[in-house]
Amino acid sequence: MELRTTNICMKNFKSRLPDVTFYSRESEAACGPRGSVVGFSGSVSEKMLSGLHYPGCPEARLRSLREKLPCREVQAGTLLAIMGEPEQYCYPSIFIYGHRATGKSHVILTLLKELELPHAAVSCVECVSAGLLFEQTLLALFGADSAALLPRLPSLSDFVRVYRQVCAQQPAKQTRYIVLERAELLRDMEANLLPGLLRLQELVDDNVAVILLSEIVWDKFRPNTGCFEPLLLHFPDYTKAELLQILSLDSNPSYTPELYSSYINILLGVFYSVCRDLRELRHLAALNFSKFCEPLEKGEAKEGNTHKLWRNIEPHLKRAMQTVYLREVSSVQWGQQQMDEKEATALRGLSALAHVELPYYSKFLLIAAYLASYNPARTDRRFFVKHHGKMKKTSFLKKHEKTSNHLLGPKPFPLDRLLAIFYSVVDSRVAPTASVFSQISSLVTLQLLTQVGHDDQLDTPKYKCAVSLDFILAISRTVSFDIVRYLYDFI
Amino acid sequence: MNESSGCFVFKPSSKKRKRTVGIDEYFVDGNDDCGNGRERFNICQKLWEKIKMDTEILQDELNEKILESLLDFIKKCTLSFQSRTDDWASRMRASEIPTAALVLGVNVPDHDMTFQSLSDLLKNSVTPFSVSVQAKECTALKNLMQRVLERLMGVGVSVEEDEEDSGIHLPQKRVSCSISVLCQWYKTVTKVGRRTLKLSHCKNGFLQSPPIVVIFKDFEAFNPRVLQDFILICNRYIHELPLIFVFGIATSPSTVQHILPHSVSSLLCIELFQSLSCTQHLATVIDKLILTSQFPFKLTGKVLQVLVSIFLYHDFSVRNFVKGLQLALLEHFHSQPLSVLCCKKQEARHNAQKLSHKDVEMVRQLPSFMRYVETQEPQEQVQLLTSDDHVKEVCQMLLKGLRKYHKNYYPILRCLHSLTASLPKYPLGKQIRELHISCLEKNVWETNEYESAMQLLRLLAKDELVAALRKCADILKPGKTKKMKSALQQLEDYIIRFEQLDETLSGEEITSPGKDLQKKTDLFQLQKTLLEMKGSRRTKKMSPFEILRNETLDFIDGLVRSHLTPPELQPLNEVCYYSSSGVLRRHLNATPRTSIQTALSHPFYFLQNENLKTDAGTVSSAAPDICIVYKLHLECGRLINLYDWLEAYATVVSAAEGKDPDAEDYGKVDELKHARFIQSVSELEFLGFVKSTKQKTDHVARLTWGGC
Numbered sequence A: 001m002e003l004r005t006t007n008i009c010m011k012n013f014k015s016r017l018p019d020v021t022f023y024s025r026e027s028e029a030a031c032g033p034r035g036s037v038v039g040f041s042g043s044v045s046e047k048m049l050s051g052l053h054y055p056g057c058p059e060a061r062l063r064s065l066r067e068k069l070p071c072r073e074v075q076a077g078t079l080l081a082i083m084g085e086p087e088q089y090c091y092p093s094i095f096i097y098g099h100r101a102t103g104k105s106h107v108i109l110t111l112l113k114e115l116e117l118p119h120a121a122v123s124c125v126e127c128v129s130a131g132l133l134f135e136q137t138l139l140a141l142f143g144a145d146s147a148a149l150l151p152r153l154p155s156l157s158d159f160v161r162v163y164r165q166v167c168a169q170q171p172a173k174q175t176r177y178i179v180l181e182r183a184e185l186l187r188d189m190e191a192n193l194l195p196g197l198l199r200l201q202e203l204v205d206d207n208v209a210v211i212l213l214s215e216i217v218w219d220k221f222r223p224n225t226g227c228f229e230p231l232l233l234h235f236p237d238y239t240k241a242e243l244l245q246i247l248s249l250d251s252n253p254s255y256t257p258e259l260y261s262s263y264i265n266i267l268l269g270v271f272y273s274v275c276r277d278l279r280e281l282r283h284l285a286a287l288n289f290s291k292f293c294e295p296l297e298k299g300e301a302k303e304g305n306t307h308k309l310w311r312n313i314e315p316h317l318k319r320a321m322q323t324v325y326l327r328e329v330s331s332v333q334w335g336q337q338q339m340d341e342k343e344a345t346a347l348r349g350l351s352a353l354a355h356v357e358l359p360y361y362s363k364f365l366l367i368a369a370y371l372a373s374y375n376p377a378r379t380d381r382r383f384f385v386k387h388h389g390k391m392k393k394t395s396f397l398k399k400h401e402k403t404s405n406h407l408l409g410p411k412p413f414p415l416d417r418l419l420a421i422f423y424s425v426v427d428s429r430v431a432p433t434a435s436v437f438s439q440i441s442s443l444v445t446l447q448l449l450t451q452v453g454h455d456d457q458l459d460t461p462k463y464k465c466a467v468s469l470d471f472i473l474a475i476s477r478t479v480s481f482d483i484v485r486y487l488y489d490f491i
Numbered sequence B: 001m002n003e004s005s006g007c008f009v010f011k012p013s014s015k016k017r018k019r020t021v022g023i024d025e026y027f028v029d030g031n032d033d034c035g036n037g038r039e040r041f042n043i044c045q046k047l048w049e050k051i052k053m054d055t056e057i058l059q060d061e062l063n064e065k066i067l068e069s070l071l072d073f074i075k076k077c078t079l080s081f082q083s084r085t086d087d088w089a090s091r092m093r094a095s096e097i098p099t100a101a102l103v104l105g106v107n108v109p110d111h112d113m114t115f116q117s118l119s120d121l122l123k124n125s126v127t128p129f130s131v132s133v134q135a136k137e138c139t140a141l142k143n144l145m146q147r148v149l150e151r152l153m154g155v156g157v158s159v160e161e162d163e164e165d166s167g168i169h170l171p172q173k174r175v176s177c178s179i180s181v182l183c184q185w186y187k188t189v190t191k192v193g194r195r196t197l198k199l200s201h202c203k204n205g206f207l208q209s210p211p212i213v214v215i216f217k218d219f220e221a222f223n224p225r226v227l228q229d230f231i232l233i234c235n236r237y238i239h240e241l242p243l244i245f246v247f248g249i250a251t252s253p254s255t256v257q258h259i260l261p262h263s264v265s266s267l268l269c270i271e272l273f274q275s276l277s278c279t280q281h282l283a284t285v286i287d288k289l290i291l292t293s294q295f296p297f298k299l300t301g302k303v304l305q306v307l308v309s310i311f312l313y314h315d316f317s318v319r320n321f322v323k324g325l326q327l328a329l330l331e332h333f334h335s336q337p338l339s340v341l342c343c344k345k346q347e348a349r350h351n352a353q354k355l356s357h358k359d360v361e362m363v364r365q366l367p368s369f370m371r372y373v374e375t376q377e378p379q380e381q382v383q384l385l386t387s388d389d390h391v392k393e394v395c396q397m398l399l400k401g402l403r404k405y406h407k408n409y410y411p412i413l414r415c416l417h418s419l420t421a422s423l424p425k426y427p428l429g430k431q432i433r434e435l436h437i438s439c440l441e442k443n444v445w446e447t448n449e450y451e452s453a454m455q456l457l458r459l460l461a462k463d464e465l466v467a468a469l470r471k472c473a474d475i476l477k478p479g480k481t482k483k484m485k486s487a488l489q490q491l492e493d494y495i496i497r498f499e500q501l502d503e504t505l506s507g508e509e510i511t512s513p514g515k516d517l518q519k520k521t522d523l524f525q526l527q528k529t530l531l532e533m534k535g536s537r538r539t540k541k542m543s544p545f546e547i548l549r550n551e552t553l554d555f556i557d558g559l560v561r562s563h564l565t566p567p568e569l570q571p572l573n574e575v576c577y578y579s580s581s582g583v584l585r586r587h588l589n590a591t592p593r594t595s596i597q598t599a600l601s602h603p604f605y606f607l608q609n610e611n612l613k614t615d616a617g618t619v620s621s622a623a624p625d626i627c628i629v630y631k632l633h634l635e636c637g638r639l640i641n642l643y644d645w646l647e648a649y650a651t652v653v654s655a656a657e658g659k660d661p662d663a664e665d666y667g668k669v670d671e672l673k674h675a676r677f678i679q680s681v682s683e684l685e686f687l688g689f690v691k692s693t694k695q696k697t698d699h700v701a702r703l704t705w706g707g708c
Helices: A003-014 A019-023 A023-030 A045-049 A059-068 A073-083 A102-115 A132-141 A144-148 A156-169 A183-188 A194-197 A200-204 A240-249 A259-270 A278-298 A304-324 A332-338 A360-374 A375-385 A414-424 A434-445 A469-478 B025-030 B039-083 B088-092 B107-123 B141-153 B178-194 B199-205 B226-236 B255-259 B278-289 B301-315 B320-335 B336-343 B344-354 B357-365 B365-374 B378-386 B390-421 B432-441 B448-457 B462-476 B482-507 B523-538 B544-563 B581-588 B592-601 B603-607 B627-635 B643-656 B669-689
Strands: A093-097 A119-122 A176-181 A210-212 A230-236 A449-452 A463-466 B097-103 B128-135 B212-216 B242-247 B266-273 B639-641 B690-692 B700-702
Touching: A003 B266, A019 B242, A059 A073, A059 A102, A073 A230, A093 A102, A102 A119, A102 A176, A102 A210, A102 B088, A102 B432, A119 A304, A119 B669, A132 A144, A132 A176, A132 B278, A132 B432, A144 A156, A156 A200, A156 B226, A156 B357, A176 A183, A176 A375, A183 A194, A183 B592, A194 A200, A230 B178, A240 A259, A240 A278, A259 A278, A259 A304, A278 A304, A278 A332, A360 A463, A360 A469, A360 B301, A375 A414, A375 B639, A414 A463, A414 B544, A434 B301, A449 B592, A469 B448, B039 B097, B039 B107, B039 B266, B039 B278, B039 B320, B088 B700, B097 B226, B097 B378, B107 B212, B107 B242, B128 B141, B141 B178, B141 B226, B242 B255, B242 B344, B278 B301, B278 B357, B278 B432, B301 B320, B301 B432, B301 B581, B301 B592, B320 B365, B336 B344, B336 B357, B344 B390, B357 B365, B357 B390, B365 B432, B365 B627, B378 B390, B390 B448, B390 B482, B390 B544, B448 B544, B462 B482, B462 B544, B462 B669, B482 B544, B627 B643, B627 B669, B643 B669
Parallel strands: A093 A210, A093 A230, A119 A176, A176 A210, B097 B242, B097 B266, B128 B212, B212 B242
Antiparallel strands: A449 A463, B639 B700, B690 B700
């Protein structure tokens, strides 16, 4: 995993924290492009990290903050330390990364909201164009009038110009924050956007900080041309104990918190090995809790009788792992099934209906494509010419062809070869009609074949077969064609 | 202008004749000698309207079930959106977008109709806000957003990239394309709707906040990235917008998991809906459109075979099948002047009266009519060959016979199918259409399959046979003709007799011959008895049940023999039966490669110029340049040297110009020939026969295999 490698970075960073609070724009020049991490020195006491401090903020509010951010005090503390005092300049750009549902957006947005700091939160996935990103940012920071100043098709420089213009009218009293969620999508937009945003503070000459949130490490972001290095902050995965603590917080009001936390314990025992996504776990917990409580409702067990409750819920959870967790069965259906007490077999999962009905020639085209993809072209003579003479498997093959073709995956083949094999495997004479050719392209749209390379039909197109062996075995069985006899790997 | 390039120039000779032609004019123009073109067109039109309406009704009936369950699902989801209370479970649950995965099968052309009726139904009963999007109009996320927003809000949404109209920039309010805009719009619309249309809403049956249904017509064809991003965005707004997705899936539901990663598919709450398979669909269509005496227009076995094989081998599309039927209908009425008689009873009688002398002559030349004449008495024959009026009367009679034949044919066909459809190995075909086709082509009772089916039927146990006979009786019940009524009567009699058999049989005792076997221990005696038993088994007296069974089956065999005769034997069948399967195949299952090759190797076939007529395998040197170049390239290997090719071409063309073979510049390449050659080669390249290659300079590669 790419995330693991950067844990060290985080450690370094923690140890250099105190300087960050005094950090201002003046020292930036000295830091150089990669100086964001290197420039800090000194050590920090654990005490400072564990407590949240924010100048000018009452202790009561900080306490409520702490309650809202369980198991993320350290990260929140670091962030607050980086932010510094409201009127001070903040570090120009901060990059926060960590797996899904590790509280990145939650922590930063809670902080900004609770402390009533001016900020704009934009999800990059929504911004189909950079213009939308600028518009939403300006809208959130300066109100609707400013966004209207943007021209059609705004570029980064338009944004900077407009920002400066409105900023002159409303100068910053405290640091403004721009939070960009799913920042990895910025890489796909204009090339100058990401480097520009990283240096936005400098460009607009305002007390503004850009906070990027992503699931991907910074190394994958760094443009070729180099850019200003943001501060990196890693949100590690929750540990099992932390998950237990967080999940236990949302206990059902009609039952005791102890019962709920023992339920969560059982749930984590089943699911922790496959899923550490907090959101998903919370969803699963909610889905299965009613089943857990069933013996209590019926009066068959007491709350203290954990063993009985465990015996009741465990197989149920295991089944949930195979079905509802994989979205084979929708959560609504799952809930209904629980109520109806039906057998699990009654519900058909999504992958249960893998059978695909195809027209007769399409089946043969697909079979031909499969053969073309998994047999070396040189062996076609052996399989499709009647009097091919003797050919031993080992003697006429090059070394690399001796490894199983099924391990290597499908290889591309030209249309001619596909048709040649098609005509020799299909048992009747087939006229090369338009519909045979159109079937090839409809197989492509159905994603059973994929077209490789250029899409110029005049210049011999190439295809790959995209179906599995099981699928093609099922297909060839319906037309009673013994495909295994024609596959080089199986002779 | 030299003659060879002249072949390609077709000046439209009469531009003045370019007028807007009414569709019915084509029927008149085709055969100017027959006055009944317009009538035929009208009959054809009427028939087609009827067929079209019937198929639409049929489609609706077939889709009813799945669409209803889909609607229920959507309604249920809408309710759950509204009743999203603050109870614990719903608060804890991740907010998923309700999604219906609609598995429709690979017959993509048919899906349009289903989606059309789905969105009609939605508009009528659930929500005014439903949009359907296709993959080809949504190559990027912004296109998808734009389509969805445009169709929902009914206004132009600007994607910032379309610069075309930036010159005439109107001061209109720009609507940026994001879901948040949609959110605001939705809020205002529902608020307004609530305030003003409170009454009408209740009347329409719309719920208070109708859901927004987005239908992805061809799920597989969508770019996975686009879909993923769209779902991610929508998920952010699910609390404000009651969104529901419908995925139209052609292959199998597991493609959802292939296209969407778990992180995205976990945002959806997918429920599966499976539609009827297309083969069942086709069976119903054939049942309702072809196996009925309702329509006077019929297909012969070969034509039906062509249509069915296109369906089974190529596209699985019922819509294309019906289109094929339409083409056959048009062709029949266009090419067969006597098809004016192919209509309902009254009309046919009327039209038969009005037949002109020419038409009557045509009737006389019909093979089936000639056969009919031959079977008549000599005096009658003379009458038929001389008197037009008499022919007209006989025509009416024969048409009546034909109608009767159809009325008897279909019920008996169904009976035979219902009897044989459950036999092992399906000797007469699993589907009724197979039986129908074999009945159309020959006397079905002469085939081996029929014989084996009958033998199997003679082995049926009583309860099976009675059940099958009951089914037959049900089929025969709606029959109106006398013959059908009497057949039904007889069949019911047989059923009653089978039932009575029980009572009579229960009294009798069956003595088994094995009883007295144990007494005899003598070897000789034993052999003797065994021989006796063998002989007695051969001539064993049949039980009353067996007798009755044979009797019943003989009766059914008689029905088959009298009613399932092939239509070719019926006089005047040409009026109703469309038979040119070749035309249909050429039109529906075109072979572009073959026609290009024909055009290039036999230019006479298309150009009809006498000079180009040559023996097989050769091309006249006067043929168009491209044909000469094509012919020369066939003689080359995989790589073609361009200069050699040019030389050969110049020689051939010089011969065509009639130059003296001994002259000095014979076969020399001049600029004109060079240019013509290059043009032809690039035309060949455009047609996909050659392409430039980097393997060798001055060479092109052949793209077709096979020698000359």
